[in-house]
Amino acid sequence: MNKYLAIALLIVGVSCSKNTPEVSKESNVMLEEPIVKTVDSAAAGKHEGLALIEGADCLTCHKTDARLVGPSYQEVADKYSEADMDYLAEKIIEGGQGVWGQIPMTPHAGMSKENAKKMVEYILTLKK
Template sequence: MKKLVLSMALVSLVAFSCSKKEEAAEQPTTETSTMLEEPTEAAPAADATASAETPEQKGEKLIEGADCLSCHKVDAKLVGPSYQDVAAKYTEADIDHLATKIIDGGSGAWGDIPMTPHAGMSKENAKLMVQYILSLKK
């Protein structure tokens, strides 16, 4: 009887342990260049201050929630140009062009390293990001 109880306990323990490993294995462990899910803004009723945010503040939050900071910094070149360098090169007239560059990716404007496309990004959110970047003009 003891052997049967011990056997059942062992089988249950093994089954439980294996199920946890499978769940952990499903989570990605390596870095990829694919676009992360686009960050969403908080629901208007959830936060009264959300409606008081400027487009630049919304753009900054979107950048912080996306993968942008893995290649760009505000004040120094990383893989891509700093946001301040981008702001110095472009004007408000370039917002649509730059938003399209964020979505479609591109290369050549800042060297040989291409910017990865962010196809899941909405044009509206890309424009908010550009507005934030252009606000960093010195």
């Protein structure tokens, strides 16, 4: 009988001591916009727009000089001018589809128009 009692206590002890993993809940909360200080960007010799691009998810789909999922930044710079700055900043914020193909660009609704313009400003410096 002691043998069965010992096994029962062992089972109860093990089952009670297991930590149940915390289930993560899905959320539609936007991640905070990357914060880049002008001083840090200038000190690093980087354009503030490039620092913002590197701090966001842009490089997942875009490269400077080659197509990835979306167009290269050089292609964008060659197609657009400073007159299109507001349009391109809105595209970054709202996302889009159809201009460069059927794969949609993810919206970045949490991004300020000011920071989106800094990104566009940097991209336009890559014009050939």
